[in-house]
Amino acid sequence: MRAAFAEETDPFIYSRYSNPNTSEFVNKMCLLEGAEAGVAMASGMAAIYTSLAALLKSGDHVVSCSSVFGATHTIFSKYFPKWNIDYSYFNANHPEEIEKIIKPNTKIIYIETPTNPAIEVIDLELVGKIAKKHNVILIVDNCFATPYIQQPIKYGADIVIHSATKYIDGQGRVLGGVAVGRADLIKEIYLFGRITGPSLSPFNAWTLSKSLETLAIRIERHSENALYIAEKLESHAALQFVKYPFLPSHPHYKIAKKQMKLGGGIITFSLKEGYEAAKKMMDKLQMIKISPNLGDSRTIATHPASSTHCKLSEQERLAVGILPGLIRVSIGLENKEDILNDILQALN
Ligand SMILES: Cc1ncc(COP(=O)(O)O)c(C=O)c1O
Incomplete structure (x- = not known):
């Protein structure tokens, strides 16, 4: 010793x-x-x-x-x-x-x-x-x-x-x-x-x-669910953009494809109507939990401007890509239709 x-x-x-x-x-x-x-x-x-x-x-x-x-x-x-x-x-x-x-x-x-x-x-x-x-x-x-x-x-x-x-x-x-x-x-x-x-x-x-022991199977499912939901949301009229590494519209899509095996479980989207609309949408979620955490088996949504990044000034937030209407969703392992339907009903 x-x-x-x-x-x-x-x-x-x-x-x-x-x-x-x-x-x-x-x-x-x-x-x-x-x-x-x-x-x-x-x-x-x-x-x-x-x-x-x-x-x-x-x-x-x-x-x-x-x-x-x-x-x-x-x-x-x-x-x-x-x-x-x-x-x-x-x-x-x-x-x-x-x-x-x-x-x-x-x-x-x-x-x-x-x-x-x-x-x-x-x-x-x-x-x-x-x-x-x-x-x-x-x-x-x-x-x-x-x-x-x-x-x-x-x-x-x-x-x-x-x-x-x-x-x-x-x-x-x-x-x-x-x-x-x-x-x-x-x-x-x-x-x-x-x-x-x-x-x-x-x-x-x-x-x-x-x-x-379950990392591989979880990441496969998170990524499959997230890609499906990102694709379905991309054309939604209320959204300014949807960001996900494996969407061809992502500015770094080529780099993502080069170095990532899958797109992962996190998507973001921004509501055209901004801060109040994003907060309202969060309140309408039923199955999806509101929390600053991510990477959970359950789907979790965060509105960075009113929570994790509320102490930054608007200018500081914009400088790091946090628009007033931005919502981050950590897509979980649930049925992908259930996750999508919860987001859609809240958006609509
Ligand atoms: C990218 C990244 N790094 C580090 C951390 C900090 O991790 P912990 O909360 O376990 O201290 C977080 C937490 O959300 C994170 O998202």
């Missing part, structure tokens, strides 16, 4: 460090993502924060996409200045811009694809090449796609992060997070995490290991 402490290895000496359940879960995630090593955390944000805190130091610079998840944006905008860490955003529609904003002190490129909630798809091959050329660590939040749909490590990602709370569990039962990737970087993240303590509980790890 003394050697385990001294050599910072991991033979289950204390559950904050690791335990057989978290180890089993992490090993499965490494296999799915094609990663050398991994570390489990108590939530997706714990995995994101711990990774950034372990790998960055005062004076470093991070490049990220403007439509990154809200809490991740808050780490950059509110806490990075305290630690003297600088960041710049590129427009997710133009990842080639990264080349222009990389600085000599850029340590990390941090992206999500598809993004939440704008559903922009970022070209992983392109960003992987840029990261390699500039010798910068590439971190990808793969929460929306899951490793069943895309494996960012194949394109050069050094670390892949998940909110396991979402599709990895897929049934809205537990909070969890995981970071997998290059063994040297994971070691830094693990050592920081085992001291600061955002560890995944053994029970949640056990639940998540069981959840992975």
Whole structure:
């Protein structure tokens, strides 16, 4: 045991460090993502924060996409200045811009694809090449796609992060997070995490290991349902647009087809009549739940402008693609006609 402490290895000496359940879960995630090593955390944000805190130091610079998840944006905008860490955003529609904003002190490129909630798809091959050329660590939040749909490590990602709370569990039962990737970087993240303590509980790890047994079948069904509903809604007169990676009308359709096996379970649409109409529509939903969560077996709808993103100004929301009438729907595993009919009756 003394050697385990001294050599910072991991033979289950204390559950904050690791335990057989978290180890089993992490090993499965490494296999799915094609990663050398991994570390489990108590939530997706714990995995994101711990990774950034372990790998960055005062004076470093991070490049990220403007439509990154809200809490991740808050780490950059509110806490990075305290630690003297600088960041710049590129427009997710133009990842080639990264080349222009990389600085000599850029340590990390941090992206999500598809993004939440704008559903922009970022070209992983392109960003992987840029990261390699500039010798910068590439971190990808793969929460929306899951490793069943895309494996960012194949394109050069050094670390892949998940909110396991979402599709990895897929049934809205537990909070969890995981970071997998290059063994040297994971070691830094693990050592920081085992001291600061955002560890995944053994029970949640056990639940998540069981959840992975149904990942493939769930993602197939989420994606089949979502594509069907996106196609059916696309011509609806009340909607300005419907966004889904596998709809040919999506601006990044070609990239989505190149790097994603399926389109995933999230669609967004925007009501022409805007904010009040969207809120009214949400209130009319009967079967579909209203919640800021996603990736559940049940279909869940969110109106970002009045909920998850209500603290941003209208201008800030528009800059990241959140129109007043935008609704995000995490399509569940129910019968696809039932989901569609609930959306249609609420819209009509
Ligand atoms: C893309 C993305 N990353 C990270 C998170 C944070 O995950 P958690 O709620 O497990 O901390 C979320 C939560 O919605 C998310 O959508």
